Amino acid sequence: MTDHSGAPTGTPHAFQADVSRLLHLMVHSIYSDRDIFIRELVSNAADACEKLRYEALTKPDLINDEGGFAIKITVDDADHRITIADNGIGMSHDDLVSALGTIASSGTRAFLDKLAQTDGEEKVKGAELIGQFGIGFYSAFMVADQVTVETRKAGSQEAFVWESEGQGTYVTRPIPLEKAPTHGTRVTLHLNDASHDYAKPGRLARIIREHSSAIAIPVDVIEKDGEDAQRVAEGSALWTRAKSDIKPEEYADFYRSLASQFDEPALTIHWRAEGRQEYTVLAFIPGSRPLDLFDPARKGRSKLYVRRVLISQEADLLPGWLRFVRLVVDSSDLPLNVSREMIQDSPVFAAIRKGIVNRLLQELTKTAENDSETFKSIWENFGAVLKEGLYEDPERRDALFKLARFTTSKNIETARTLTDYIADLRPNQTDIWYITGDDQKRLEKSPQLEGFRTRGIEVLLLSDPVDAFWVSTALGFEGKPFKSVTQGTADISNVPLLEGETAPSKETSPEIATLIAFMKQTLAENVDDVRASDRLAESAACLVAPAHGRDRRLEQILAQGGMGSISKPVLEVNPSHPLVAALASHFAKGDDKTLIEDAAWLIHDEARVADGEPPADPTQFIARLTRMMTRAAQAPSA
Ligand code: ADP
Ligand code: MG
Secondary structure (H helix, E strand, C coil): CECCCCCECCEEEECCHHHHHHHHHHHHHCCCCCCHHHHHHHHHHHHHHHHHHHHHHHCHHHCCCCCCCCEEEEEECCCCEEEEEECCCCCCHHHHHHHHCCCCCCCHHHHHHHHHHHCCCCHHHHHHHHHHCCCHHHHHHHCEEEEEEEEECCCCCCEEEEEECCCCEEEEEEECHHHCCCCEEEEEEEECHHHHHHHCHHHHHHHHHHHHCCCCCCEEEEECCCCCCEEEECCCCHHHCCHHHCCHHHHHHHHHHHHCCCCCCCEEEEEEECCCCCEEEEEEECCCCCCCCCCCCCCCEEEEEECCEEEECCCCCCCHHHCCCEEEEEECCCCCCCCHHHHHHCHHHHHHHHHHHHHHHHHHHHHHHHCHHHHHHHHHHHHHHHCCHHHHCHHHHHHHHHHCCECECCCCCCCECHHHHHHCCCCCCCCEEEEECCCHHHHHCCHHHHHHHHCCCCEEEECCHHHHHHHHHCCCECCECEEECCECCCCCCCCCCCCCCCCCCCCCCHHHHHHHHHHHHHCCCCCCEEEECCCCCCCCEEEEECCCCCCHHHHHHHHHCCCCCCCCCEEEECCCCHHHHHHHHHHHCCCCHHHHHHHHHHHHHHHHHHCCCCCCCHHHHHHHHHHHHHHHHHCCCC
16 A cells, blocks of 8 residues: 555545645644544444445345445554444445545535634534534544545445545555455554554444444444454444433434534434324434534435335435434335335325424424423524525414514513514504514614614514515414514504603604705605604614515615615604704705705715615715814814
């Protein structure tokens, strides 16, 4: 594998740029939980066996060794080596290059960025990240300064070796068949100085028991030149065992190897469906949020087995809004020897899918009712994804509405349900009011909410991008329509004021009406209308969408995505505000027109800023503001 000078021989290849950076970061900034490398390699070996088991359904000749699938790990303490051998599917030369020389995972970029940010300072975090991005194989370089992979694809007459020191390049070359496994892969780690302990059989066996005991293929640890193999994992599929026999740690370990995550599952759901379809499901809701949760290319990880044969690792068993759930389904009703595609098209598959979604929703509802702490963390992590179901899955909308938690203007500390909201409706309140935006802190302080506050009307503060979509399609909850506080005229005058509050009045003097008409003329290019408002208390003005327009936030999101343009908003001014009153009287006296024009623009720009937007024309904005300030500074002091 190496020539006499120690340098690897064979065809040199360069890793993709990202990979070498990744390797560097991995080796230099993540030391905390190096143990996980063995779990990653064992899970790859098990995957390879399960892949071959599936292929062999139609081509039994592919398997040409006896004794069944097994993973054999040989440790060589004297030479500081570990070899993980499987008799699975193996890799062709192309497989080697694409699987071990590229990281195709969509999350790689995000991973690198995140890792570069934490660089070293938070090593634990870094290790947690590895698994989340499916870059398991590379974790070998945490413990090895050279990794050799000898492999032969089942049914192929060629075998290859892949070798790398994890420094930016790897080599591949053909090897004689007699030096390769009959089919399958042998991964040899040449342990680095800090990792020699891993070649002690006792230690390795303990780690495997701890991390990989629920794997579906048996694992043996063999001491080089030693007597016998030590079976460290039985290869019995966890989900087939009785619930009462499974310890919580076993579930958690299995979850970690299934999800490639490092946390505890927030919820473990294990059930057997009987009746028209028989299947077993073992599902987990992760305890933390993967970084690439919102990447549309991210696939769920649902493993579909038919009578213990793995059919697909990415079965389409869950709708997008449940994509964070990790699960295994084992069915006894699906046909085994047809293609994956045919299985996924079968009515039995559709029925299983539906059964799973219903059950998961039931379990979430139960958790929300009986274990609010757990549900709270699930909602914090995945609420934004679950809300996608509100518009993607109308059939389940009501069930999801019951789960949904909201931050509202009433109490931003505790999340509220729509049922809470309805229970606290104010007298004569007929709508569920909401405001959308991207920054919850700013939403809370929006001028548009002032009038609602004086009447004690609760407003949902919706700050997830998905919110703008579902509110625009949802008809309402318990007969109460959703209404935006930033859209159209907000008629809340029937709702009584809270004690001590005075009603902002829309009543305008002729002076103010003239001012408003002038402002409308001045701002005509930027606003659809200027009108007096009754939704403001302290602020001078705010922007709202015209009555039949789209929600302003939704418009912004769509425009950013190149879909549709932004329509002109309506500027509402507060007739009771001292600034407005003063301007109106100046205008009536025929005072300096530029002053009034400047003020109109500045009021408009302020309203934009309150909505989180920049002034319409920053240069003009500065010029106007400077003129105003100069004027104020030069005015004789009273
Ligand atoms: P993942 O397992 O999430 O796909 P890994 O980095 O662990 O990511 O492995 C990358 C790929 O390398 C695998 O998807 C598989 O195609 C290939 N591979 C790794 N180990 C083996 C093995 N023992 N046998 C066959 N293929 C393997
Ligand atoms: Mg893997």
